[in-house]
Amino acid sequence: MIKHYYWPTPNGHKTAIMLEEVGLEYEVCPVDILNGAQFNPEFIAISPNNRIPAIVDTEGPGGEPYAVFESGAILMYLAEKTGKLWPTDMAERYLVMQWLMFQMGNVGPMFGQNGYFQGYCPEDVPLAKERYYSVTQQLYSVLDRRLAESEYLAGANYSIADIATFPWTMPKQQEMHRIDGAQYPNVKRWGETIAARPAVQRGIAVLAQDMKVGNPTEETYANMFGDKQFQR
C-alpha cells in the first residue's frame, strides 16, 4: 500500500493522477501546506525539503517500507514498481526521461516563479514578472512544437512525462501564468485528450475542495513563501 503525502497543487496532482492510472492501493495523507503541516518533523523525515508530494511504500524493495520524495522520482518509482507508463525499450524510455527532466528542471520551477511574481508577490517587480513570463512563453513554444510532431511528449504513447507536465498547463494554471491557451493549439489538443482520461479526473478530484491558494492570508503567505520557509 502507498501512503500518499499530498495537497491538491500541480505537483501533487502528478502523483495523484499516477496512483489512479496504475491502480495501486493507496491512502491519502493530507499535508495542508497553507497551514504549515509541511514543517512537521515527521513529514520532513520523509520529504527533507518540506514539499509535497511524497510517498511511503509500505511494501518497498525487499518488502520493507520505502519513502520517496520529489514528484519526478515518485513517478519513476511507481512506473518501475508496476511496469506501467514508461517503456522497457531503452531508447523509448530515455525519451520519456528527457521530457520528464524537461518538466522537472524547467516547466515546474519557471512556471512556479512566474505564478509567484504574477499573482502572489506582495511587491510589483516588473523585471521578475517579465523575465519569468518570457521564459514561460518560451517553454510553451517548446511544448507546442514537440506536440505538433508527436501525439504525446515522449512519442506515440501516454507516459509519466505527460503526467508530470499536464497539471502545470491546465486552464486554471494558464490563467495564473497569463498564458493564452489559443496560441498553443498542440498543447491544447494534448491537454484536452489527457483531461478526458477517467484516472486523470479522479486524481485531480482528490481533496479538490481544499485548493484555496488564491488569496493568501498573512499566515498562509508566511507558510508558503515567507518567513516560515526560512526559519529552520
Ligand SMILES: N[C@@H](CCC(=O)N[C@@H](CS)C(=O)NCC(=O)O)C(=O)O
Ligand atoms: N521539485 C518538487 C517541488 C514540489 C513543490 O514545490 N511542492 C509545493 C506544492 S506544489 C510545496 O509542497 N510547497 C510547500 C512549501 O513550499 O513549503 C517536486 O516536484 O516534488
